[in-house]
Amino acid sequence: MNAPTALDDLAGRAAGLAYSDLAEPTVRQVELLVTDLVGAAIAGARRCELTRYADKAASTRQARMLVSGDRWGEAGVAAFVNGCACVALELDDGLVGGGHAGAHVIPAALAAAQREHRCGAELIAAVVAGYEVAARLFRAYRLRYPAHPHGHLGAVGGAVAVARLTGTSPSAAARVASTLPILSTWSACFEGVSARNAVVGLANLVAITAADLADAGFVGATGALEEAFGQIAGEPRDADALGGDVDPARLAVHDAVTKHLSVAGPLHCAVEAARQVARPGRIIEVRVETVAGNVKFAGQPRPNSLSSRFSLPYAVAAALCKDPARVRSFDHDPEVAALAARVRVVAAPDLEEHHPGTHAARVTVVGPDGEDTALVTEPKGGPARPATEAELAAKFAALVPGAAPVHERLTSLRDVEDCATLIDGAL
Secondary structure (H helix, E strand, C coil): CCCCHHHHHHHHHCCCCHHCCHHHHHHHHHHHHHHHHHHHHHHCCCCHHHHHHHHHCCCCEEEECCCCCEEEHHHHHHHHHHHHEEEEEECCCEECCCCCHHHHHHHHHHHHHHHHHCCHHHHHHHHHHHHHHHHHHHHHHHEECHHHHHHHHCHHHHHEEEEHHCCCCCHHHHHHHCCCCCCCEHHHHHHHCCHHHHHHHHHHHHHHCCCCCCCCCCCCCHHHHHHHHHHHHHECCCCCCCCCCCCCCCCHHHHEECCCCCCCCHHHHHHHHHHHHHCCCCCEEEEEEECCCHHHCCCCCCCCCCCCHHHHHHHHHHHHHHHCCCCHCCCHHHHHHHHHEEEEEEECHHHHCCCCEEEEECCCCCCEEEEEEECCCCCCCCCCCCHHHHHHHHHHHHHHHCCCHHHHHCCCCCHHCCCHHHHCCCC
């Protein structure tokens, strides 16, 4: 094997953290993140294409697919299905600074933990390792539009999490995963095609497969990641992101942003601002001022419920017409689409200057008698405005009604003796 790389070193250090190294707030954070993502996945798995696929793919009882009924499959298949499901409603967590760790790490780690009959504490340590690697990779590279953050860097973190659970070399698994990136683009989001969800499913399948390939002796390339994301699909952003200590007191799981709105993360500030303005009986125009990176969401949606979740005009219009706390409020509705046609999105240099690295948004609603404006600079659910445990519990209950015992088991993950029983009773 070639000389160790910064990724090799990071993977080894992250996977080397023992459960006993983790402070109580970190353990609790992982329990809440796993619970939150499982709830999002169970709700997302109700989509008909996922249930039909799960029917075809059901096989050996290695890992549970989070669709209704008692459907199990090989670990890679379960990771694929659950990865698709967790992003189907845009309720998976994000990261401060961009990227998605949870959707790429947790489904793969959960499937591996079930296959290997690992305990909850071991799953927690694996998720911590996977988040750490994924988050640092997202910091290390800036993607070049129209490259999308799903399918690649996060899968490397997923592979490290799986390796942590299977006893495979984490650096070897990371190298294999970094040799097998899936390059996704924003067009699938804006068109609202359901194959977009399969990108995350495939990333979780890559995570499982990469660890299994490494265990079998397959060797990954040392330069693949840098070529793919430092040259082709992006550029280096933070040269030091992969280095430095993996400090148990400052871990990437604490940079997670949980979602309380069923829309793309960059739209949350605008949706929250829209809810704060006074709404006149007749809306003449709506102006959304935001950071330059959000202008790509300015288009009107296609007439489907995934595209509407990636349209800033539609999301703001839905917030003005409906209760944005309800998942179905962002499904496509012709009346909301008519209002969305009167929403104008522009870049605001002052927001870029004073709130760098955020998705800050200022929304102005114009009516016959004047206008009202609201500004939101940080979304609910991030480190600056964390969701409470009660709020996360309410979200889970809304997504998975009647599953209080499973919620209790998930939020007590550290005490679970065998992760194969973790979801029993939820489906």
